[in-house]
Amino acid sequence: DIQMTQSPSTLSASVGDRVTITCRASQSISTGLAWYQQKPGKAPDLLIYDVSSLKPGVPPRFSGSGSGTDFTLTISSLQPDDFATYYCQQYNTYSWTFGQGTKVDIK
Amino acid sequence: EVQLLESGGGLGQPGGSLRLACAASGFTFRTYAMNWVRQVPGKGLEWVSGISGYGTTTYYADSVKGRFTISRDNSRNTVHLQMNSLRAEDTAIYYCAKDSLMNFPHYFDSWGQGTLVTVSS
Numbered sequence: 001d002i003q004m005t006q007s008p009s010t011l012s013a014s015v016g017d018r019v020t021i022t023c024r025a026s027q028s029i030s031t032g033l034a035w036y037q038q039k040p041g042k043a044p045d046l047l048i049y050d051v052s053s054l055k056p057g058v059p060p061r062f063s064g065s066g067s068g069t070d071f072t073l074t075i076s077s078l079q080p081d082d083f084a085t086y087y088c089q090q091y092n093t094y095s096w097t098f099g100q101g102t103k104v105d106i107k
Numbered sequence: 108e109v110q111l112l113e114s115g116g117g118l119g120q121p122g123g124s125l126r127l128a129c130a131a132s133g134f135t136f137r138t139y140a141m142n143w144v145r146q147v148p149g150k151g152l153e154w155v156s157g158i159s160g161y162g163t164t165t166y167y168a169d170s171v172k173g174r175f176t177i178s179r180d181n182s183r184n185t186v187h188l189q190m191n192s193l194r195a196e197d198t199a200i201y202y203c204a205k206d207s208l209m210n211f212p213h214y215f216d217s218w219g220q221g222t223l224v225t226v227s228s
Contacts, residue, residue, distance in 0.1 A: 032213075034215075036215075042220075043202055043221055044144075044215075046214065046215060046216050046217075049214045049216075055216065089152075089154075089214060091214050094166065094211070095154075096142075096157070097154065098152040099151075101152075
């Protein structure tokens with residue numbers, strides 16, 4: 001199976017900060033990469049699919065980039081509602097795996 | 108509006124069985140694959156199983172293959188997960204997740220609220 005490794009595991013930031021989370025695949029996944037946001041006690045919520053396409057309704061401060069094995073989720077100006085855990089997920093092959101998550105908390 | 112409502116969670120015995128259900132509404136059910144994703148409380152996400160829109164193809168994580176069975180009833184807009192030979196490591200919140208495509212799992216654009224399965228004697 002393809003392994004997905006996110007970094008960092010935890011990120012402390014302030015409102016207004018630019019935040020970057022990385023996700024590395026153990027082998028090339030082309031553009032089969034999605035990002036999810038999960039808040040405590042809630043189900044995950046799709047943010048981005050196909051590396052860089054925003055789900056309708058997701059604020060444009062979220063963006064995704066990358067290809068092959070290295071991918072990035074960027075929040076251009078962190079808002080109070082963005083403190084959460086973020087997961088990447090690959091869907092390039094007939095196995096569907098998530099990264100271990102990155103918790104974004106208040107500095 | 109897409110709605111997914113899971114049920115059937117609870118306490119299961121090691122070696123026993125549980126059957127989860129997910130009732131879907133707000134979209135043309137038969138035209139999307141459906142999935143189950145689980146999460147140990149406080150831990151990460153693990154995809155468990157998926158089923159194509161017409162139910163002809165199923166997919167399983169190695170950790171549940173041979174023990175869990177996914178099925179769907181397109182006349183009732185429901186998807187099930189039959190969980191047999193339960194193990195302590197199956198303890199998790201189980202989420203029903205709508206896929207973005209019909210034929211095989213892809214990415215998951217809507218999720219239910221989850222149902223907690225606890226395996227313990």
